[in-house]
Amino acid sequence: MDLPDPHAVETPGSARDRAAAERRDAILEAAKAVFLEEGYELASMDRIAERAGTTKRTVYDRMGPKEALFEAVVERVCANVKRELPGPDDLPADPRVGLAEAAARTFRYMISPNCVGLIRLVGAEAARRPRAVATLREAYAVGETKFRAYLDACVAAGSLRPHDTALSARLFCDVVSHAASHRALLGEDPTDETARRATAAVAELLLDRWGA
Template sequence: MTVPQRLTERKREAILQAAIAEFRSSGFEVTSMDRIAATAGVSKRTVYNHFPSKEALFAEILNRLWSSISAEQDTVYCPEKPLREQLRVLLQVKLRMLADENLLDLARIAIAATIHSPERAQDMVGRMGEREEGLTVWIRQAHADGRLKPMDPAFAAQQVHGLIKIFAFWPQISMGQPSLTEAEQAQVIESALDMFLACYQR
């Protein structure tokens, strides 16, 4: 029972890796399940046994993309530590993630695939919002502790993400600019911290 299960898992992983490669090279619209099966070295039927459609396969790849964003959720608010120090750690994790070429490749695929499909775009934005909940939770806890002024935590978190992504995500995605150097990351982080704390810290 164990061996067939392992074989099934290996085939599933091979299909996912093949799909990522094909989506990267050809985009979502052009990539076919036949090409994915050929690249994975499995039959088309095997592909459909694991994923009922190309959309379902793409959704699983998106799940992997969003799961790589969830590291920031490991940071828990600490009443004893300075706000700036805690936020700096959160943003450092975020910027390291945004510098990952694999993630940027998958993000390009996802964005390109959503251009012609509002449904996919809505799903993508929804998933991204869920994965960025970690910062919202941290802000909500800091506010409840009386250390931040009244505000909408989700809105404030979105502001911070915007301050980061305007330098460390959208230029790389849309214009092919290189990822930020460590010095540039530090500059973006400290500037974002200045703006956030000047606005919201009590």
């Protein structure tokens, strides 16, 4: 693979592109923080611009109106969700280890402030912002697909018996999401030991039922 030339001179065009990308990242990070802290209705473009260290005009020029900025923020956080939820390339091949690790990692991510905050934020705007709901739903679907791919890999390797891996993946994801972020939305402590045990139990049930 070719390595970048350390002596290459950055052109004015590439410098402008990099600066524009950095400015967009700063705006999105600022908007995410303000939306999560204040909700959609109370979040102002002035506050977002101030948080990003730029002007409201720049925010509008780069991102469009508040609704477009909100959808961009949801897409950004959901991209992180899809990247962080584990799949076959991230988990041990042995399901006796991998299932427990998948449960622990998924639970840990689902109780993160960003994840809980995103669900609360999108839920509050669900009736008015269906595109944001669709983006979040698609992120959940990707996580479920990644876990099913892990189960399929275990079946192919002979470490799990053949079964309906789509159903197992749905059961796993529904239990973990309810034990973690959904309970947090209702004011329960998401780090409660019972929630952790419930999450681990679904992995144990899958192994007990389908272990080779």
